[in-house]
Amino acid sequence: MDVHEALYTTRMMRRMHEDPIPLEAQARILDAAIRAPNGGNTQRWHFLAVDDPKTKAQLAEVYRLCRAREYADIAAGGLAKPAHDPVAHAETMRKIKDSGDYFTEHFTDIPLLLFVFAIDDHGGANIYPAIWSALLAARAEGIGGVITTVLRYEAEQVMELLEVPVEAGWNMTAMLALGYPRGRWGVAANRRPVQEVSSRNRWGQDFGVTVDEPLWNGVPEN
Amino acid sequence: MDVHEALYTTRMMRRMHEDPIPLEAQARILDAAIRAPNGGNTQRWHFLAVDDPKTKAQLAEVYRLCRAREYADIAAGGLAKPAHDPVAHAETMRKIKDSGDYFTEHFTDIPLLLFVFAIDDHGGANIYPAIWSALLAARAEGIGGVITTVLRYEAEQVMELLEVPVEAGWNMTAMLALGYPRGRWGVAANRRPVQEVSSRNRWGQDFGVTVDEPLWNGVPEN
Numbered sequence: 001m002d003v004h005e006a007l008y009t010t011r012m013m014r015r016m017h018e019d020p021i022p023l024e025a026q027a028r029i030l031d032a033a034i035r036a037p038n039g040g041n042t043q044r045w046h047f048l049a050v051d052d053p054k055t056k057a058q059l060a061e062v063y064r065l066c067r068a069r070e071y072a073d074i075a076a077g078g079l080a081k082p083a084h085d086p087v088a089h090a091e092t093m094r095k096i097k098d099s100g101d102y103f104t105e106h107f108t109d110i111p112l113l114l115f116v117f118a119i120d121d122h123g124g125a126n127i128y129p130a131i132w133s134a135l136l137a138a139r140a141e142g143i144g145g146v147i148t149t150v151l152r153y154e155a156e157q158v159m160e161l162l163e164v165p166v167e168a169g170w171n172m173t174a175m176l177a178l179g180y181p182r183g184r185w186g187v188a189a190n191r192r193p194v195q196e197v198s199s200r201n202r203w204g205q206d207f208g209v210t211v212d213e214p215l216w217n218g219v220p221e222n
Numbered sequence: 223m224d225v226h227e228a229l230y231t232t233r234m235m236r237r238m239h240e241d242p243i244p245l246e247a248q249a250r251i252l253d254a255a256i257r258a259p260n261g262g263n264t265q266r267w268h269f270l271a272v273d274d275p276k277t278k279a280q281l282a283e284v285y286r287l288c289r290a291r292e293y294a295d296i297a298a299g300g301l302a303k304p305a306h307d308p309v310a311h312a313e314t315m316r317k318i319k320d321s322g323d324y325f326t327e328h329f330t331d332i333p334l335l336l337f338v339f340a341i342d343d344h345g346g347a348n349i350y351p352a353i354w355s356a357l358l359a360a361r362a363e364g365i366g367g368v369i370t371t372v373l374r375y376e377a378e379q380v381m382e383l384l385e386v387p388v389e390a391g392w393n394m395t396a397m398l399a400l401g402y403p404r405g406r407w408g409v410a411a412n413r414r415p416v417q418e419v420s421s422r423n424r425w426g427q428d429f430g431v432t433v434d435e436p437l438w439n440g441v442p443e444n
Contacts, residue, residue: 006225124346
């Protein structure tokens with residue numbers, strides 16, 4: 001797959017089939033992920049794959065609890081507000097909530113949960129390139145998923161369940177849910193164009209070039 | 223370019239030519255970046271391109287100061303230590319320092335500095351996918367670079383210089399330095415293999431598959 005297709009069409013997929021992900025595909029996903037840059041090449045990362053039904057069921061309970069707490073925070077205004085069109089944002093949030101409800105209800109059907117741990121992730125710089133590489137490599141296999149950090153509300157409980165050696169400094173950065181998607185791949189839409197989110201030399205000065213349409217507009221594979 | 227080639231060969235490039243990056247290529251890099259996932263699709267990001275010589279010269283002075291502070295922190299043991307082979311790590315650090323010295327001395331020759339700002343980057347989850355997408359899209363153009371966070375030591379000074387509206391909540395996440403590299407592209411080496419950095423169902427349990435060689439081993443383009 002062309003790199004632009006991967007970059008443009010790897011959207012978050014919360015509805016997926018129960019079919020398992022072959023071990024070889026899992027290996028390809030992680031082998032791509034570990035090529036990502038990380039400060040000083042210390043590679044202080046660890047990837048824990050969960051596919052055991054009993055463990056997934058235990059995590060599903062924790063996930064449900066965490067998600068309720070997240071929504072309480074959103075309702076209290078403690079989380080991100082949109083920087084632009086509030087009507088479009090409300091619609092986006094409704095869609096995300098709907099697919100998030102589906103995701104929560106079908107948590108135990110997700111074929112693979114991939115927990116990502118790091119020691120000193122340096123504000124995300126040392127770990128999110130690897131996480132995003134994993135999702136892009138998954139995309140090339142026709143595998144979709146979502147990055148979620150909501151389990152961090154109960155990180156201690158999750159790490160105890162997974163027997164993470166927290167005394168060594170490991171922290172849970174995120175969980176990826178991976179599976180073959182029910183939805184269709186497509187170019188990430190509803191993006192403010194480049195010229196609205198960029199400047200040149202000083203904040204607010206014209207970037208100097210305008211992009212009217214997504215610069216990749218092929219027909220997505222898989 | 224195939225997505226795997228991009229994922230496997232986009233290594234950090236600190237030695238680059240002075241040739242400018244065409245505006246159209248800059249637009250392609252940012253148009254790919256803004257497709258990245260971000261929480262609630264709020265897109266609270268801003269990309270500020272710096273190519274003005276006088277501004278670069280001012281930033282070079284700040285960069286030199288920040289790097290000295292970073293090395294003082296490293297010497298004081300305040301920054302990351304390796305989780306594995308200390309000899310290989312020392313060699314890696316020596317190479318990084320050498321190319322970092324070169325980078326510092328040639329800062330004003332870097333054709334494009336791309337500052338990335340975010341409001342509430344959610345531990346990096348909302349901004350590093352876009353940053354990594356920018357570098358992967360650059361790779362497809364034969365453009366290399368490096369992610370650096372070292373200017374955060376003097377974030378206030380940098381943001382004042384660039385006239386960033388900090389009162390609106392904007393923070394500097396990182397700076398990308400971009401240019402046509404002097405070095406050669408190659409598969410990111412010295413990585414611990416998948417089976418050493420992964421587990422299944424419980425920390426320390428066998429991941430279930432072994433990867434002996436990088437799973438992409440083509441000849442890099444550009």
